[in-house]
Amino acid sequence: MQQFKAVRQALAAKQLDALLLPRSDAYLNEDLAPADERLRWLTGFTGSQGLAVLTRHRAALLVDGRYHEQAEQECGGVLEVLGDGDDALFAWLASAFPHGGVIGCDATLHSAAELARWQARARALRLELHALASNPLDACWLQRPSAPASPVVPQSLAWAGQGAADKLAQLTGRLRASGCCALWLPAPDMLAWLLNVRGQDIAIAPLPFSSGLLHCDGTLDWFIDEQRLQLPWDWLPPSVAIHPPEAAQQLWRLLAARECRKIWVDPALSTAASVKQLREAGCELHEAAHPLPLLRACKQPAELAGCREAHRLDGLALCRFLYQFDQQRASFLGQSELFVAAELEGHRQRSADYRGASFDTIAATGANGAMPHYLPKPGEAARLSRGQLLLIDSGGQYPQGTTDVTRVLPCGTPTARQRFLYTLVLRAHIALASSRFPRGTGGMTLDTIARQVMWREGLDYDHGTGHGVGSYLQVHEGPQRIARHASATPLQPGMVTSIEPGVYLPGELGIRIENLYEVVACAERPGYLEFRVLTLAPLEPTLIDRKALNAAELAWLQAYHVQVYQRLAADLEPEVASWLARQTGAAQSSAQR
Amino acid sequence: MQQFKAVRQALAAKQLDALLLPRSDAYLNEDLAPADERLRWLTGFTGSQGLAVLTRHRAALLVDGRYHEQAEQECGGVLEVLGDGDDALFAWLASAFPHGGVIGCDATLHSAAELARWQARARALRLELHALASNPLDACWLQRPSAPASPVVPQSLAWAGQGAADKLAQLTGRLRASGCCALWLPAPDMLAWLLNVRGQDIAIAPLPFSSGLLHCDGTLDWFIDEQRLQLPWDWLPPSVAIHPPEAAQQLWRLLAARECRKIWVDPALSTAASVKQLREAGCELHEAAHPLPLLRACKQPAELAGCREAHRLDGLALCRFLYQFDQQRASFLGQSELFVAAELEGHRQRSADYRGASFDTIAATGANGAMPHYLPKPGEAARLSRGQLLLIDSGGQYPQGTTDVTRVLPCGTPTARQRFLYTLVLRAHIALASSRFPRGTGGMTLDTIARQVMWREGLDYDHGTGHGVGSYLQVHEGPQRIARHASATPLQPGMVTSIEPGVYLPGELGIRIENLYEVVACAERPGYLEFRVLTLAPLEPTLIDRKALNAAELAWLQAYHVQVYQRLAADLEPEVASWLARQTGAAQSSAQR
Missing domain, CATH: 3.40.350.10 (Creatinase/prolidase N-terminal domain)
Incomplete structure (x- = not known):
């Protein structure tokens, strides 16, 4: 690799034995400007999280569970792909530098906490982590884009x-x-x-x-x-x-x-x-x-009202897209994942308030769905084929708020296995979405409520169950988090969180069902909190095995679908509204009243 | 109080402003020999956990949620009863000693960790926690029992x-x-x-x-x-x-x-x-x-086989007692809680292997059940009256193993509210008992699986969901624990744990359903663990609202009851076995095969 050679020369000139390069910028942003995509330039890896280690003779890329398969595909030949975490990093460094060494770290790309922690561990291995004021890679990156300076x-x-x-x-x-x-x-x-x-x-x-x-x-x-x-x-x-x-x-x-x-x-x-x-x-x-x-994180009433309005606008776009996909399923077959993403984007752009995607749309068909953060790329995106499941995780930015939603669609008649797995993920989603919990309960405790449903079938997912979402800001926003580790922050009224359990079978399929919710006080039970749904988009009836749902789950599903219909139908074209009534069973249940 | 006066004189002689007295002994045992019941001697409080603070003019007793009501009843007049925890202790000490003071602590009754933590906090309040090599109270305790020295x-x-x-x-x-x-x-x-x-x-x-x-x-x-x-x-x-x-x-x-x-x-x-x-x-x-x-904690196969045998012996005694209670319900009405405990003890003593109770039997009727660790006492025990629920938490020591089981029985025809609450606690129990979880999962994560069922109804319980149990040793044995806090130890195959969710309505009733389980590898799902039940005693059919159970819950209940019947019936008297068949529906389900 040309880039490796250039950077290795720069390291030699500074008498460094290696360089640690995280995907990060000078603000520790999760999303980067093109000028800050150093990791992508060096390795070709396009995921949103990763850490490269380049030594004189070896190169490794550490990524979390979401990205393992993708990293192998994108750069498995030229780098050793490893799991992430301090233990993995220092085990690799210990093997690469059995007699010690000096490793450069760009101090503008690491948090102070991370660098201090790593320096302490490095010393025990006779390694020196040398904090650099600038990045040796930057001088090698010849056609680096300029830094952004958009209007404020x-x-x-x-x-x-x-x-x-x-x-x-x-x-x-x-x-x-x-x-x-x-x-x-x-x-x-x-x-x-x-x-x-x-x-x-x-x-x-x-x-x-x-x-x-x-x-x-x-x-x-x-x-x-x-x-x-x-x-x-x-x-x-x-x-x-x-x-x-x-x-x-x-x-x-x-x-x-x-x-x-x-x-x-x-x-x-x-x-x-x-x-x-x-x-x-x-x-x-x-x-x-x-x-x-x-x-x-504890949002103002106006922010929450905006958030609901953003979800109404986004729900209209999603419904039109889902209607189109359902009606023209045959013509979608053979199209690429990028076409799917573009069609959905087109529907979102019909809203004058739409300001763009809140993250790169994940449209992943078949086995690509098993990579939770797969992104289709020109020339490599897969084409939809009959029998596959299509996973679409997308979101929009509106001045009123930020959205994030995942739906899974069948390319043809679903198999029993697809229905079993989709229904299982739906049950995990409902378990948490319908839960109540006392004030003071942290995200780590709540994580179990969704995950235990998967565990019963010996299944799990290697990512968190939920993240905070900004108000026309970042789609991942702390401090609250629903995850197995390091998420003790109690949920509080006014917080917005995703709920997004999933299942991933490598080489076969991925299923994730994601809605956003606001945390509200439970009117019936003082001292308890619950979730009020924000996302408005029907779930896929042909993938739901209703016999596997118990009465409480069926009631949640029906109430959700009724709400989707009632909030959206009046602003949809008549044929889309009729379709939505059928998808949600809303017309029927309204008629029953 | 005579005791307060004597100990205050002893404190004055040592120039101490106060004494901290935990319920503990020189081995930090949870259960104490009579010679070590200093807290009971000083305060009259009979619970198994507590901390007294005696100053020259004030006296307080800090107890955890289980014991709050009981402490108020036993010594609310002469001591201030407070919640436990370091924050409560130091808030009280700060109010009692606004200008600092010297407080004695018997160093043989506190763990080193606790004393170090408290000394650091005390310094910030200008208090000195003085570690004493012996206890000033001991000289005041005139008729102190002698220290035990049983054969080994x-x-x-x-x-x-x-x-x-x-x-x-x-x-x-x-x-x-x-x-x-x-x-x-x-x-x-x-x-x-x-x-x-x-x-x-x-x-x-x-x-x-x-x-x-x-x-x-x-x-x-x-x-x-x-x-x-x-x-x-x-x-x-x-x-x-x-x-x-x-x-x-x-x-x-x-x-x-x-x-x-x-x-x-x-x-x-x-x-x-x-x-x-x-x-x-x-x-x-x-x-x-x-x-x-x-x-x-990771027990040998012989220990687990012994544990199963102990539970079979204990199950026979329990079934005979439950049969007796069911058949002679009218004659139990008006009897005291101590009579109930004695009858159950009598059935246990029929086994030649029985070595005594593994803890003092909790037999609590009506409102007494709302005190999770209430113990009936001569002269104060309540009498059973129609319409109440009777909670019995008991266990036996056998050379083969140690048991611990809680059942709740109706004194008459249960009300809808009693059935609703019992069924809810049963559902919380089943949720965890039927769960599967990946190796490495800690007790804190598992706690949520039971508790979330209660939370949905705005209910909770102020104690852990489960504790480890020894093999013919202590009924509470670490390191594993299923609780909301400080229970990160992963459960491992061969561990034994209780599952015991409950609900407590002060002044009204208490319901807890407790079985012991062994942790086993899940045969169907590699990498996953599950629970195998040890306790053999039927649940109360008249308290179960079967319509509130979903199919999976009904299946668990039926499988459990079939197992109870199959393991015990052959060794029970014919009339008890027939009764057990009816209680468990086992005869019926056997006939159906």
């Missing part, structure tokens, strides 16, 4: 529900209570929420790259190119001071002027480079979980 | 399945792998298992009070009065050296002679006094979870 526009208060001055006051209150002088805001999504602004520096989330520093007197230093701002003159509160992005590399100037003694920094969300800088400014660091994500 | 007898290899030499070798292997020179065995149950011996120093578990020190050459110092041993001459491996119990207070002598450098000690299972001693012996301490409980 206001996010209407009609959907944000709370002005920036209010949010700043609330966050400053948390800061004061901590006894710290300042709070480091490392990530663009934090500033976007706090100041009610949006941008388009990456394709799939409306983020303007920037960072900030909040002081305990309520003033905010915002690091962004002022030229980019397209905001009404009075949009930003007077306590916001704008600094060029470069000033974020000289924080000591701002901190020294204010005699800041103690600064609150979240080492899991801040790059090692930024934490190093703050430490060198002479401040004591208060290392703790960042207070902003939890404030943001 | 062999536990047959037929039920232990593994000789002491083998177990010593296995444990020494773990010790060597740790790089330590010695391992401190703080608790009688550890020595009882390791050396295949039993005693009767406490009423409800066959334990001989003793402790031990294992060295990496495989020799074991056992601290016990040699006079007590009634063992065959070759029962103990030659590597076991017997020392008088007092030698355990002079461990430095033994350690110095061997030039021990590093000793493995579990600070959660060892008293603060013993850890202080080990530290003062000049050894480095390796503080880590003790390796013995996990070795013991």
Whole structure:
């Protein structure tokens, strides 16, 4: 590989034995601008998570369970593909460097927490993890795209529900209570929420790259190119001071002027480079979980109303697509997965409010569905063939909110096995979606409610059961998470989460059923919470074995379908509405009343 | 209170402002000998868990959720009854000592981990937690019973399945792998298992009070009065050296002679006094979870066979009692809870193998059932009256194994509400009992499977869902535990656990359904585990609303009842066997085949 050769030369010049390269950027974003796709440039791997290790003679790629099959396909020949996690990384490093070595890490691409943890482990193996201020790869990347600088526009208060001055006051209150002088805001999504602004520096989330520093007197230093701002003159509160992005590399100037003694920094969300800088400014660091994500996660009534409206718009598009697929199934056969994704995108684009996908659409037919985060690519996408299941995981960005939904469709008459597995995943979904739980219950506890249904059949899925979702922000947003590990944050009213259990049989099929839900207080049971559905799209009747559902499951399914019909039918074309009535059994159950 | 006055004088003489008194003994046993019932002597509280704080002018009792109602009844007038936990303790201490103070703690009654944690928290409140080598209360307790010294007898290899030499070798292997020179065995149950011996120093578990020190050459110092041993001459491996119990207070002598450098000690299972001693012996301490409980928890085939046999014997006694109660229900009405417990005990005593109860029988009728660990007492026990539910939680010790079972019986025709709640608890029980889960799954994850069924109705229970059970040892045995918190130990094949969800409505009723299960590999699903039932006793048909059970739940119930009938009927009197056939529907389902 040409890239390996160039980077190896750069490493030799710096007397490094290896380079660790995560898929990350200077804001630790999950989604990257083209200019930050270093891992893809180096390895060809297109997944959204991965870590490459390039030594003088070997190369490895560590990916999580979702991406193992995909990584093998994309770069199995030239890299060793391994599972992820610290244990896997250090086992490989120990085998590659039995006598020790010096390994470079770009400190702008790793969180401070990760780098500190790795450095401690490396020492035990006589390895030195050398934190680099810049990336040796960058000089080798000749046709690197330029960094993004999209316009920064206001996010209407009609959907944000709370002005920036209010949010700043609330966050400053948390800061004061901590006894710290300042709070480091490392990530663009934090500033976007706090100041009610949006941008388009990456394709799939409306983020303007920037960072900030909040002081305990309520003033905010915002690091962004002022030229980019397209905001009404009075949009930003007077306590916001704008600094060029470069000033974020000289924080000591701002901190020294204010005699800041103690600064609150979240080492899991801040790059090692930024934490190093703050430490060198002479401040004591208060290392703790960042207070902003939890404030943001408990959404305002206006945000939730927006979220419901976004799901109504998205539901109309989905229904039209599902109707089209159902009616023209024969003509879809032989088409590629990319065609499917484009057709769905076309329906979404009919809405004037649609601002683009909230992530790259996963349209995966047959065995491709077994790769939970497979993305079809030109020239490689599979074509639909009779008997397969087609998995479509997609979402939209609307000023009102962000959506994320997965449906599975049969390309022909489903087999008994397909129906069994789909119904099982549906039962796992319903188990959690219909659950109630006491306030204070964390996502780790809730994860079991869905997963245990799969376990009974000896099946499982190697990903979380649910993630938080932003309000016209990122489709993955913490702090809440429904997963087996490290998800102790209790769910609270106003939070939005996905529920998305699945089953993946390599070489055969993948099934995932995903809706978004808002967490609400349970009216009947004080002290208990439950889920209220946001996503509006029918489930596939031909894949549901109704005999395998118990009465409670059937009741949930019917209530959901009635709601889908009632919320959408009036705005659908008559033939689509009639089809929806049939798919959901809504017409029938309405008639029965 | 006379006791308060005496102890307050003793505190004043030692210039202490207060005394912390847990329910504990020098081995941190859960069950105490009469000589160790200091908390009961001081406060009158008879529960199995509690912590008193006695100051010059105030007195408080901290108990967990199980015991709140009971503590209020037994000593609510003279002590402030509080919830348990460090937060509650230190909030109370902060209010009692706003200007600081010196508080005595008997270092022989607290684990080293607990005392260290509390001392750190106390410092922040300007309190000094003073570790005392002896208890100021002891001099005040005039008619204190004498310490137990029961005979130490062999536990047959037929039920232990593994000789002491083998177990010593296995444990020494773990010790060597740790790089330590010695391992401190703080608790009688550890020595009882390791050396295949039993005693009767406490009423409800066959334990001989003793402790031990294992060295990496495989020799074991056992601290016990040699006079007590009634063992065959070759029962103990030659590597076991017997020392008088007092030698355990002079461990430095033994350690110095061997030039021990590093000793493995579990600070959660060892008293603060013993850890202080080990530290003062000049050894480095390796503080880590003790390796013995996990070795013991994964039981030998002979232990599991014994456990099944113990449950068969116990099941016969239970069935005879349940038959008697069902047939003579009218004559049970008006009898006291103690009569009920005595009748059940009488049936157990018909077995020549029965060695006594594995814990004090909880027979609780009506509102008493709402106290999960209520114990009837002479003069205070309630009498059964029509319309109540009677909860009976009991267990037996047999050389073959230890049992623990809870059944709920109606005193008359059950109400719809009683049937609804019983059926709900049954469904929670079945949900977990019929579950499958991948190897590596911890008890915290499993807890949700039972609890979520209750949550759907806005109900919960303030205790764990399951605990490990010893083999003719203690009825509560770690390290595994099925509970909401701090139970990450994965369940493994050969472990025995209870499943015991419940519902408690104060002032009204309590329902708990408890069986023991062994964890087994799932034959159909490689990599998955499931539960195989041990407890054999029918569930109450008149309390089950079969229409509220789905097909899978009905199938579990029927299979369980068929098994109860098939395992027990041949050894029951004909009239009891016929009754059992009716109760379980076994006759009917056998006939259908």
